[in-house]
Every structure is written in structure tokens, then in C-alpha cells.
Amino acid sequence: MGINEVTLTGTLTCVSEAEASRVRAALPAHITLTRAEAGCLSFEVTATDDPMVWNxxxxxxxxxxxxxxxxxxxxxxxxxxxxxxxxNYTITGLE
Known part of the structure; x- marks a missing residue:
């Protein structure tokens, strides 16, 4: 990790299939737009074994x-x- 880098790690947790469906529908564009931002080194939102939770x-x-x-x-x-x-996120590198 670079000296000034900011990282965010954690989970996005849905409580219903309706929420999960909205995440699945909106996620591809969100990933594309975020990865194109100046200063983005990496951006991953990945499904877990639980269909309601993303890392x-x-x-x-x-x-x-x-x-x-x-x-x-x-x-x-x-x-x-x-x-x-x-x-439920943990952010490191912000003062």
C-alpha cells in the first residue's frame, strides 16, 4: 500500500431479494464508473456465498x-x- 493510499473494505448486506436485485442491476455501471475515476487504484465488489452479501x-x-x-x-x-x-466498512488512510 502506498504511503497516502486510502482503502475501504467491508460488506454490503441486503435484507431482501428486492434489494439484492437492485444491487445486481446497478453494480456493473457503478464498477465501470468508479474504475474510470482519477486516483482509483482498484475497485472490487464481489458476490459471496450468501446471495444477500457482497464484499x-x-x-x-x-x-x-x-x-x-x-x-x-x-x-x-x-x-x-x-x-x-x-x-459495514472500514476505511484506512484518512486523517
Whole structure:
């Protein structure tokens, strides 16, 4: 990990098939858009053995790139489609 990198790891957990269906539908565009962002080193959202849970792993070059991602994602279709879905994340590298 680079000296200024910001990482986010954790899970996205749905409580219903309706939520899971929205995640599956919105996820490909969210991944494509995020990976195209300046400062994105890696971005993975992968299904687990539980069809309601996804593992999330993000790496950005620095806090500025991570914050820009958070701002863009908050205003995206992803945010609309996944509003209210439980997230359990650990973020490292932010001061």
C-alpha cells in the first residue's frame, strides 16, 4: 500500500431479494464508473456465498481521490438504487 493510499473494505448486506436485485442491476455501471475515476487504484465488489452479501474492496491514491469518489457516488444512480442498504466498512488512510 502506498504511503497516502486510502482503502475501504467491508460488506454490503441486503435484507431482501428486492434489494439484492437492485444491487445486481446497478453494480456493473457503478464498477465501470468508479474504475474510470482519477486516483482509483482498484475497485472490487464481489458476490459471496450468501446471495444477500457482497464484499467491497476499494483503493485510491489519496484522500482527495477517495473523497471525489464518495461525492460522485453519492450523486449517482448507484446511490439511489442502494439507499438504505446496510454497509459495514472500514476505511484506512484518512486523517
Amino acid at each position: 467491497v474492496a476499494e483503493r485510491f491514491t489519496d484522500a482527495s481521490a477517495f473523497k471525489a469518489h464518495q461525492t460522485r457516488a453519492a450523486a449517482s444512480d448507484w446511490a439511489v438504487q442502494t439507499a438504505g442498504i446496510a454497509r
